[in-house]
Amino acid sequence: MASCRLPGVRLHYERAGSGPALLCLSGSGSDLRRPPGPFAWPGAASFDLAAYDHRGLGRSRAENPDAQPAMADFAADALGLADHLGWESFLLVGVSFGGMVAQEVAIRAPGRVRALVLACTSSGGAGGASAPLHEISELPPPERLARLVELADRRAAGDPDLYARLATLFETLASGPPDPRVRDGLRRQLEARRHHDTFVRLGAIAAPTLVAAGRHDDLAPLANSRALADAVPGARLEVFEGGHGFLFDDPRAWPTIAEFLLGQAASSSRSTSSPSQTSAKLVDSGESPTRTTSGAR
Secondary structure (H helix, E strand, O other), X not given: OEEEEEXXXXXXXXXXXXXXXXEEXXXXXXOOOOOOOHHHOOOHHHOEEEEXXXXXXXXXXXXXXXXXXXXXXXXXXXXXXXXXXOOOOEEEEEEXXXXXXXXXXXXXXXXXXXXXXXXXXXXXXXXXXXXXXXXXXOOOHHHHHHHHHHHHOHHHHHOHHHHXXXXXHHHHHHHOOOOHHHHHHHHHHHHHHOOOXXXXXXXXXXXXXXXXXXXXXXXXXXXXXXXHHHHOOOOEEEEEOOOOOHHHHOOOHHHHHHHHHHHHHHHHHHOOOOHHHHOOOOOOOOOOOOOOOOOOO
């Protein structure tokens, strides 16, 4: 357990494993204390894996909790943590909301991302948006829970066992975080999320990219993943059995992702360094996050 102070936020993060540097970005309302977390992923120990609580969530705290962050701020947090860890370049996995942040990171700092996985996520804009969680979060609890379950896997409506399993999974999130600060942080995260739109900038992504999607996902529909894969240069699309939780439903998912990342890490390590691989310059950002090397690991 560790934290680092970055511009505007004290970020809680965890790090484990040995291998290529891998930064994992989690979804809406995520908290490293709540399983299943990234460190439980099959194959996680094969990477020097770092994950963190987004600003305002879990144990990460924004310096000004009343300020509304933009997606650029979430991307700056990811890059700031990489700086803190001393990672000039790294593998990047983004899941759901984390996939939206990962798109921003890969667009803004293309020379730093060695390989990119975008899982159950959307580009926004012409590429399609994920379900409007900012609206769903305002529904009465029973209706909110039912809506989340239906969107997470469209098969749930006709499968009582699947419905019950997903309802249990979503119950904590649907009832809202008990800490008012975290509740406000989630609300601000969802507000930033609803403005997410990278579609016209996806051509700037230089990293080898795997887009991973669940066949029965209506939170981030398969059509959105197809649009992502078509728009990111050279991207590959893999469709897995399951809904928004396909990463744990389909036993092929994590091995496929790990194989892709390890293969790209080996390929890039064999290549000679070039300015495009080592540059930390941000492009098309509109904002320049301050780099930091201070703070506890």
